[in-house]
Amino acid sequence: GENVEQHPSTLSVQEGDSAVIKCTYSDSASNYFPWYKQELGKGPQLIIDIRSNVGEKKDQRIAVTLNKTAKHFSLHITETQPEDSAVYFCAARRTGGFKTIFGAGTRLFVKA
Amino acid sequence: NAGVTQTPKFQVLKTGQSMTLQCAQDMNHNSMYWYRQDPGMGLRLIYYSASEGTTDKGEVPNGYNVSRLNKREFSLRLESAAPSQTSVYFCASSAEGRGFSGAGANVLTFGAGSRLTVL
Numbered sequence: 204g205e206n207v208e209q210h211p212s213t214l215s216v217q218e219g220d221s222a223v224i225k226c227t228y229s230d231s232a233s234n235y236f237p238w239y240k241q242e243l244g245k246g247p248q249l250i251i252d253i254r255s256n257v258g259e260k261k262d263q264r265i266a267v268t269l270n271k272t273a274k275h276f277s278l279h280i281t282e283t284q285p286e287d288s289a290v291y292f293c294a295a296r297r298t299g300g301f302k303t304i305f306g307a308g309t310r311l312f313v314k315a
Numbered sequence: 316n317a318g319v320t321q322t323p324k325f326q327v328l329k330t331g332q333s334m335t336l337q338c339a340q341d342m343n344h345n346s347m348y349w350y351r352q353d354p355g356m357g358l359r360l361i362y363y364s365a366s367e368g369t370t371d372k373g374e375v376p377n378g379y380n381v382s383r384l385n386k387r388e389f390s391l392r393l394e395s396a397a398p399s400q401t402s403v404y405f406c407a408s409s410a411e412g413r414g415f416s417g418a419g420a421n422v423l424t425f426g427a428g429s430r431l432t433v434l
Binding site: 207209212235237239244245246247248249252292296298299301302303304305306307308 | 346355358363422
């Protein structure tokens with residue numbers, strides 16, 4: 204079935220450093236790739252997404268890259284801050300498919 | 316706006332008991348979802364409803380039933396709870412559905428979660 208693998212499961216960085224989280228997906232028909240951030244005690248919230256007709260997207264300190272051939276996509280956070288500490292989930296889905304498949308999550312710690 | 320509201324936030328059940336998790340959204344979204352979150356396994360889709368009056372199975376539907384009561388409300392029922400159903404449950408909604416597939420349609424808005432423990 205459809206599967207999304209996410210690495211690493213835990214990531215610890217110093218404030219100001221960059222953080223990179225990587226995901227791979229199995230369903231070649233996937234064409235929408237969102238990233239969600241979950242803070243303690245809250246539901247996940249979308250932070251950025253990318254569609255398959257785009258290779259890269261940036262929003263301030265956050266960027267996502269997509270390699271459709273290799274079925275890889277990544278989240279890059281630059282100049283990390285303590286408030287970036289959270290669990291991050293990558294996900295994949297097909298347009299009109301209604302099923303968003305999530306990775307297992309990455310717990311990011313940003314040390315001040 | 317409240318967004319997506321789930322009740323209850325916490326619940327402890329004994330094996331074999333039944334209960335219903337309630338979810339309501341005030342964004343006029345077409346689609347609604349129930350996910351469960353377990354350590355190391357991310358979010359797994361239990362059931363979804365693409366529009367009022369329709370429901371479909373997700374990745375892990377066994378042991379659950381759902382009802383799309385109206386456009387706003389989507390409930391999840393455990394008829395005979397088992398310890399394996401101990402989890403945090405999230406309801407979500409999205410605009411995608413009848414007549415809407417534009418930018419942002421796929422974005423999921425989640426509730427705050429319901430922590431369920433089955434003893």
